Amino acid sequence: PVIYVLNGPNLNLLGLREPDIYGSETLDDIAGMLEDRARELGAEIEMRQTNHEGMLVDWLHEAQAENAAAVLLNAGAYTHTSIALLDAIRAIRTPVVEVHLSDPTTREEFRHLSYVGMAAAGTVQGKGAAGYVEALELSLSL
Numbered sequence: 001p002v003i004y005v006l007n008g009p010n011l012n013l014l015g016l017r018e019p020d021i022y023g024s025e026t027l028d029d030i031a032g033m034l035e036d037r038a039r040e041l042g043a044e045i046e047m048r049q050t051n052h053e054g055m056l057v058d059w060l061h062e063a064q065a066e067n068a069a070a071v072l073l074n075a076g077a078y079t080h081t082s083i084a085l086l087d088a089i090r091a092i093r094t095p096v097v098e099v100h101l102s103d104p105t106t107r108e109e110f111r112h113l114s115y116v117g118m119a120a121a122g123t124v125q126g127k128g129a130a131g132y133v134e135a136l137e138l139s140l141s142l
């Protein structure tokens, strides 16, 4: 099975960006962790990052077209604003697991609403980089 791992805005700066909140691992470090675990589980990772909302929509459609088994989605701040992402997740049959390094529900009020969470098959948040690995395991059990 192929698992798409889609990362949204500002996550290219991971490791440098507010490390007290998001940790010191880079997105490449996370990709490495996911690839190691995927190999053990007999899965394959397709890891991507974009700062553009519509690109995430296109990649969600692509995940279904390419018969991905699941998508792990950290949509960054678009999580809290994007009805387009909510609709895209509802538009595809591919299950989507929402991932966040931090726990948005314990942060500013404006992070408490998650459009992604309204349609996601599951959510892993507040567990830092390790949360991506947990989300991978969850996605393979859906």
Ligand code: DQA
Binding pocket: 009, 010, 074, 075, 076, 077, 078, 079, 099, 100, 101, 102, 103, 104, 111
């Ligand atoms: C985030 C949480 C979001 O609220 C924030 O906008 C991000 C990162 C996380 O991984 O903790 O960009 O998705």
